[in-house]
Amino acid sequence: MKLSVNKEQIIEGLQKAAAIIPAKAGAAYLRSIWLRAEEGSLSIMATDANIEFIGRYPAEVKQPGLIGVQGRAFVDLVRQLPAGVLQLTLDESTGNLLLEQGRRTYKLPVSGAEWFQNFSEFPAEPPVTWSGDFLQDVLDRVVFCISDDDATDAITCLYMKPCGNGRIDVCGLNGHQFALVSFTHDDLAARLPEEGVLIQKKYLQDMKKWLGVDEIELNITDKRLYLRTLDGAESLSVPRAGHEYPDYTVFMSRLEGDGVSLLTVNRKEAIEALGRIQIFNTDSDRCAYLDLGDSEVRLSAQGQDTGSANESLEVTYRGDISRIAFPTRNLMDVLGHFSSPSVDMILTGAEGPCGIRGSEDNEYTVIIMPMKISESTYYSEEDV
Secondary structure (H helix, E strand, O other): EEEEEEEEHHHHHHHHHHHHHHOOOHHHHHHEEEEEEEEEEEEEEEEEOOOEEEEEEEEEEEOEEEEEEHHHHHHHHHHHHHEEEEEEEEEEEEEOOEEEOEEEEEEEEEEOOHHHHOOOOOOOOOOOOHHHHHHHHHHHHHHHHHOOOOOOOOOOOHEEEEOOEEEEEEEEEOOOOOEEEEEEEEHHHOOOOOOOEEHHHHHHHHHHHOOOOEEEEEEEEOOOOEEEEEEOEEEEEEEEOOOOOOOOOHHHHHOOOOOOOOEEEEHHHHHHHHHHHHOOOOOOOOOEEEEEEEEEEEEEEEOOOEEEEEEEEEEEEEEEOOEEEEEEEHHHHHHHOOOOOOEEEOOOOOOOOOEEEOOOOOOOOEOOOOOOOOOOOOOOOOOO
């Protein structure tokens, strides 16, 4: 293998590849970034045995070939080199890769092509075009509600489901919070399987790192979800999970039922007040208590070692619930994912799901569960 390539054209792809390979892995195949030189291009490939990244970049190839290099070390070296042309040559006699730039020469050990395992190619079926920044925004609004507990199967996944007439629901659930974003995309809805697509949370961060603001192409097979840049230069694929997702319409329907209470608050003022209330929370009492009135809500917290706090906010309230409690940090986190100046909190009961919506956050709902208030001041989360 022998080629010349510009550092500026490959460094971003190398960093994306390095972000995927595991920090510690027994197999050299998984620690490696694979370099394939073909006519006019250098392909950079990396995998953790689940996520797969492929990037193709222009290069002057004098001799084609395929090798694996120690991923993180190779990327660290290239990153610290100045801008300019890099010469990559496989020394057949020593089995090392020579990296040269001007008066600089480096020798790196390689894994031979016999260790290479084929990557999944982007499907030949015509892809769906989608906005990269819109997908990024959807992930930001949902991922924080997905469970981190690998033992909980489906709720460790993002769920994307077609709902008819081009409408798509994307949601995440962790047992005490639920987020739902809905939008319309006729082509994507037609491509999604009726049962929906599940992607484990542990792969979503890599998707977010790869995504930009440009449009992307998307394809789906029975086993994988594929993303690709419009020019075909880079692709990322992740496995689909095979779990059955809970029927989230059960608790969504409660928000539309009779007898709900409606609390409208200024979002920024509420976040600031909760931040001060949180100072008085303890490990045994991490709640903000809301005493509700027609035009005022009184927030309070107390701790044996921290003292007590009381604040009042101007609100609009219509309902029969007089007191409710929420985990302070969780409620702040939820409110922080909205952009509307004010939000509506739809209360279904003192211990029932609370839905939060904002007029400027179209088709976005987050459900948070209140904490159970008992006379002994012991508090426990109720599951959705």
